[in-house]
Amino acid sequence: MTISEILNHFDDVQTCINQTIKSYDSKYLNASEKCYFKINPPKIHDRYFSQKYTLNSVSTDEISVSTTAIAFILTDAIKRQKMITFIGNTKVISVKRMTNDEIEITTRNRGRTTINKYQCAANCLWDDKLRIDKTADINNSGPWILRYKAMLNISAPAIGLGLIPSATGILGPYGDIVNHKNGTYYLSWYPLCKLAETLNNDGRKLHSEIHNYHARIVKRILSGFPVLSEKVSSITHKKFIKNNILEMAKYIPSAEQLLKYGNSFKLSGGVILAKGSTDINDPDSYLHQRSIIGPIAYGNYVTVDTGKYCTAPLFALETADMITKIIS
Numbered sequence: 598m599t600i601s602e603i604l605n606h607f608d609d610v611q612t613c614i615n616q617t618i619k620s621y622d623s624k625y626l627n628a629s630e631k632c633y634f635k636i637n638p639p640k641i642h643d644r645y646f647s648q649k650y651t652l653n654s655v656s657t658d659e660i661s662v663s664t665t666a667i668a669f670i671l672t673d674a675i676k677r678q679k680m681i682t683f684i685g686n687t688k689v690i691s692v693k694r695m696t697n698d699e700i701e702i703t704t705r706n707r708g709r710t711t712i713n714k715y716q717c718a719a720n721c722l723w724d725d726k727l728r729i730d731k732t733a734d735i736n737n738s739g740p741w742i743l744r745y746k747a748m749l750n751i752s753a754p755a756i757g758l759g760l761i762p763s764a765t766g767i768l769g770p771y772g773d774i775v776n777h778k779n780g781t782y783y784l785s786w787y788p789l790c791k792l793a794e795t796l797n798n799d800g801r802k803l804h805s806e807i808h809n810y811h812a813r814i815v816k817r818i819l820s821g822f823p824v825l826s827e828k829v830s831s832i833t834h835k836k837f838i839k840n841n842i843l844e845m846a847k848y849i850p851s852a853e854q855l856l857k858y859g860n861s862f863k864l865s866g867g868v869i870l871a872k873g874s875t876d877i878n879d880p881d882s883y884l885h886q887r888s889i890i891g892p893i894a895y896g897n898y899v900t901v902d903t904g905k906y907c908t909a910p911l912f913a914l915e916t917a918d919m920i921t922k923i924i925s
């Protein structure tokens with residue numbers, strides 16, 4: 598795509614957002630109708646991006662959040678909510694939709710299998726959604742692609758807060774970087790960080806594929822010692838971390854500063870579930886049309902395709918409404 602084709606697309610998206618705001622008499626990212634993007638003048642572009650490898654850049658209103666901070670807020674809220682009973686360390690093995698509309702769920706905890714029946718159940722398992730749906734006799738029409746994507750969290754408090762921009766590369770498998778403006782950074786160079794993919798609907802297997810047997814044991818042993826675990830991870834993945842930063846730095850030269858923080862990395866990652874059969878470098882891949890997402894109710898069983906992190910709160914509300922209807 599040319600720059601003007603990209604800007605035309607951004608313009609279409611902006612019109613769509615503004616029309617939606619108007620029709621709902623609402624706000625988006627806490628603002629009423631406005632301009633959500635601006636092409637960077639050469640002076641700004643050249644300050645942050647390589648002139649050799651990038652054509653141009655656009656400032657957008659996209660907001661980055663610390664998923665760790667949100668996870669803490671969520672888990673804390675769940676702990677304080679007396680109507681929620683949290684059952685940890687337990688794997689959902691299968692689901693059966695009974696003829697009397699009840700949902701029978703088989704789980705395993707420390708080798709012990711338990712079967713419970715519920716008036717209603719929601720499958721929010723993401724990387725195991727398709728497998729569990731199948732046990733409940735639901736066939737999600739596909740194909741679906743499950744990708745394991747790694748990411749680095751870097752603590753580099755001494756770097757000037759505005760030196761490294763938050764940016765996403767587009768028109769190919771690049772990657773993204775987030776400056777949390779508190780001395781911490783997220784970085785994921787897609788061509789290196791997309792570690793595995795499968796079309797066989799079993800996302801849990803991707804975890805074992807990328808963590809070999811011995812690494813899994815070490816990870817489990819260190820799970821109670823987060824600081825030590827972080828150190829071991831930075832040492833064992835030093836080359837991978839360095840290569841990610843160097844690739845990103847080709848496009849965003851200031852990112853090279855992160856190399857100095859060799860021991861302050863946390864390497865993690867997860868599976869991404871989406872409809873499609875080819876990766877993001879294929880312009881025709883269904884991955885680029887991720888809009889048919891959300892919860893679907895089959896009788897008393899709800900199954901959720903979260904789609905994106907940013908759509909999770911909306912779908913949580915929709916799922917709660919579906920559950921309310923089912924049980925009332």
Ligand SMILES: Cc1cc2nc3c(=O)[nH]c(=O)nc-3n(C[C@H](O)[C@H](O)[C@H](O)COP(=O)(O)OP(=O)(O)OC[C@H]3O[C@@H](n4cnc5c(N)ncnc54)[C@H](O)[C@@H]3O)c2cc1C
Nearest residue numbers: 687688689722723725746748866867868903904905906907
């Ligand atoms: C590196 C990376 C970058 C990303 N970047 C973005 C981004 O920029 N923007 C964006 O919008 N989205 C992004 N995503 C996608 C986003 O993270 C996911 O869409 C979102 O986390 C899905 O939330 P969820 O609650 O559906 O699933 P999860 O957060 O994965 O929760 C599912 C839970 O179910 C548990 N579980 C699974 N199977 C079982 C089972 N059988 N029994 C018991 N428990 C089970 C899992 O352990 C997990 O705790 C990214 C993902 C990754 C990995």
